Amino acid sequence: MTKTINYNLPIKLITQKDLISANCLNVSELLSVVENAFKSYAAGDVIFPEKMSVIFDSVSQNRINSLPAGIKSQNVFGVKWVSVFPENPQKNNVPNLSAVILLSSLSTGYPFAIMEGSFCSNLRTALVGSLAAKYFAKVDSTKIGFIGAGELAKTHFLVMKELFPKINTCKVSSRTTNSEKKFVSQLSRKYPDVKFIACNSDYEQAVSDADIIVTAISGQEKILQPSWIKKGAFYCHVAGLEDDFGVALKADKIVCDNWDMVKHRTQTISQMYKLNLLSDNDIYADLDEIILKKKKGRENDSEFIYFNSVGLSFIDIALANWMYKCVLDKGLYTDFSFKSNSMFDII
Amino acid sequence: MTKTINYNLPIKLITQKDLISANCLNVSELLSVVENAFKSYAAGDVIFPEKMSVIFDSVSQNRINSLPAGIKSQNVFGVKWVSVFPENPQKNNVPNLSAVILLSSLSTGYPFAIMEGSFCSNLRTALVGSLAAKYFAKVDSTKIGFIGAGELAKTHFLVMKELFPKINTCKVSSRTTNSEKKFVSQLSRKYPDVKFIACNSDYEQAVSDADIIVTAISGQEKILQPSWIKKGAFYCHVAGLEDDFGVALKADKIVCDNWDMVKHRTQTISQMYKLNLLSDNDIYADLDEIILKKKKGRENDSEFIYFNSVGLSFIDIALANWMYKCVLDKGLYTDFSFKSNSMFDII
Numbered sequence: 001m002t003k004t005i006n007y008n009l010p011i012k013l014i015t016q017k018d019l020i021s022a023n024c025l026n027v028s029e030l031l032s033v034v035e036n037a038f039k040s041y042a043a044g045d046v047i048f049p050e051k052m053s054v055i056f057d058s059v060s061q062n063r064i065n066s067l068p069a070g071i072k073s074q075n076v077f078g079v080k081w082v083s084v085f086p087e088n089p090q091k092n093n094v095p096n097l098s099a100v101i102l103l104s105s106l107s108t109g110y111p112f113a114i115m116e117g118s119f120c121s122n123l124r125t126a127l128v129g130s131l132a133a134k135y136f137a138k139v140d141s142t143k144i145g146f147i148g149a150g151e152l153a154k155t156h157f158l159v160m161k162e163l164f165p166k167i168n169t170c171k172v173s174s175r176t177t178n179s180e181k182k183f184v185s186q187l188s189r190k191y192p193d194v195k196f197i198a199c200n201s202d203y204e205q206a207v208s209d210a211d212i213i214v215t216a217i218s219g220q221e222k223i224l225q226p227s228w229i230k231k232g233a234f235y236c237h238v239a240g241l242e243d244d245f246g247v248a249l250k251a252d253k254i255v256c257d258n259w260d261m262v263k264h265r266t267q268t269i270s271q272m273y274k275l276n277l278l279s280d281n282d283i284y285a286d287l288d289e290i291i292l293k294k295k296k297g298r299e300n301d302s303e304f305i306y307f308n309s310v311g312l313s314f315i316d317i318a319l320a321n322w323m324y325k326c327v328l329d330k331g332l333y334t335d336f337s338f339k340s341n342s343m344f345d346i347i
Numbered sequence: 348m349t350k351t352i353n354y355n356l357p358i359k360l361i362t363q364k365d366l367i368s369a370n371c372l373n374v375s376e377l378l379s380v381v382e383n384a385f386k387s388y389a390a391g392d393v394i395f396p397e398k399m400s401v402i403f404d405s406v407s408q409n410r411i412n413s414l415p416a417g418i419k420s421q422n423v424f425g426v427k428w429v430s431v432f433p434e435n436p437q438k439n440n441v442p443n444l445s446a447v448i449l450l451s452s453l454s455t456g457y458p459f460a461i462m463e464g465s466f467c468s469n470l471r472t473a474l475v476g477s478l479a480a481k482y483f484a485k486v487d488s489t490k491i492g493f494i495g496a497g498e499l500a501k502t503h504f505l506v507m508k509e510l511f512p513k514i515n516t517c518k519v520s521s522r523t524t525n526s527e528k529k530f531v532s533q534l535s536r537k538y539p540d541v542k543f544i545a546c547n548s549d550y551e552q553a554v555s556d557a558d559i560i561v562t563a564i565s566g567q568e569k570i571l572q573p574s575w576i577k578k579g580a581f582y583c584h585v586a587g588l589e590d591d592f593g594v595a596l597k598a599d600k601i602v603c604d605n606w607d608m609v610k611h612r613t614q615t616i617s618q619m620y621k622l623n624l625l626s627d628n629d630i631y632a633d634l635d636e637i638i639l640k641k642k643k644g645r646e647n648d649s650e651f652i653y654f655n656s657v658g659l660s661f662i663d664i665a666l667a668n669w670m671y672k673c674v675l676d677k678g679l680y681t682d683f684s685f686k687s688n689s690m691f692d693i694i
Binding site for chain 1: 351354363367403410411417426431432436441442455457458461683684689690692693
């Protein structure tokens, strides 16, 4: 029997608009996708190769990262291709970050979807930080403070507010007052019950009263100081080296998405580890241990808890695959065929 | 001054049909792109991170590779995302290989093109093998013999015939007579001056008389035998372990695209290196040394020369970027915008 080989390479293209229209901003569902991804990881269901990171220029820190991961039981293996060019807003009038996610089937190896990736990427970071907050921030948190006012900071607000509906005050500080203003104007429209305060680059003002502190700022300055942090606060460290070493030293608990990965990178507590200012014993838990109830979350109202996220690409892929199913379900995508036959049939 | 940030993420989508219509099969131009890529590499103009290779199943050898590379002077950094699932034709009625190439700008980090990748990938392999043939096969070669009859074998014929217009006989052997027949029917239409002979899986018949031998067959059988190879032949080893160790031992010269990379892989001469059957001294040259005229090509008509290609992703990226310029020039692409504004402007 002669089989006919099908040379088609059809791929579903998914825009940010498709993702929003398909209700991919459903925070409670997203959080359960993230929790399940951590459980898959703990159960050995995740394929998690080394990431590639190429820094093109040590001064600008312009870089492109390639973050592959797969989830066996979901029959998916994909990659997030993400660029971070910190000078972009100033030099090129485009955001510092761009991302594209490609998903391939584990049955055929074929790519089946290409998705705008900054939506998923920013959400992943905010969801993981907020999941940590769910276990480690005070349940009646009302005040949130931001250092950094970009897309990532705004996305954190979006998710945190869903988990902590009592949040009524949001202070924001940034290098430029313009981005603070944009943060406030975009979010105050959507959240009339919250008082948004732009702090005119006064970082201390933004966080000193906060139950939840988020630092999502590029650059390598140690901005956040231990004296600014109030008793019982939860701190979500998102970027690189934006806090004084004293902050982690002050913490009652340090929690990571994955300490084994964090310690080999260049974030604040990674550097402290390399300088012997922190050891493995100083890390209370990884987030999967909390989700699986192997360890407790917050134990009293006075603990100051430090959360550090390095970014786990299998969570991006789990989220992207869930988003793919959402857009598929609602028909919100563009079919595109990169190839329809053998080139030897047409040349 | 307030700058307006542009959140657009427009990407040019490029199909196989676009590539063919834009005349990306111009072999002499393609060969000079490949030669220039080797020169760029030798000149330190190439960014060449470690590839990722994930084998999902040791029996089937199903795998996905991610091959990143960049060329600084061309302002491009990209990735070839390629799957090889050997059982695909039998099990899923689709080719064993799929590939997508993504190109990003080194000015902004932004991806600017997504291209069907098997066209470029197969061409890259055939171009590198043919470039080696240009220097190491007899100039008056008339007979070419193939073990393997798939897309990659056919692409080799296409390029070799351009470089060696005197080729008048092409014998092909494969595991299945069907694929031999398809090889012959597709190519004989295009090349009426060549006598194509399907060898009914008789591998020896296909290659024993050949001036140029190409093995492009999946699987891990040592098919090609040293006794089959005639004096003065050029052998282009494309796949993995398809030749007896005696073949390389018989060679007067062994040439690689890049021996330092070859020796750490699992191809025939890589395995011989690990078994101490070959040493660094047994390798005559890398292809860039020949292109840069640091070493001579074929020196007489009786030499048997063995060429082994591991596959260098910077050549894929150089080719893809040249192809991108061709389709751009002719307007043969599809503009697609993955994102047009900040998500906070629309939610």
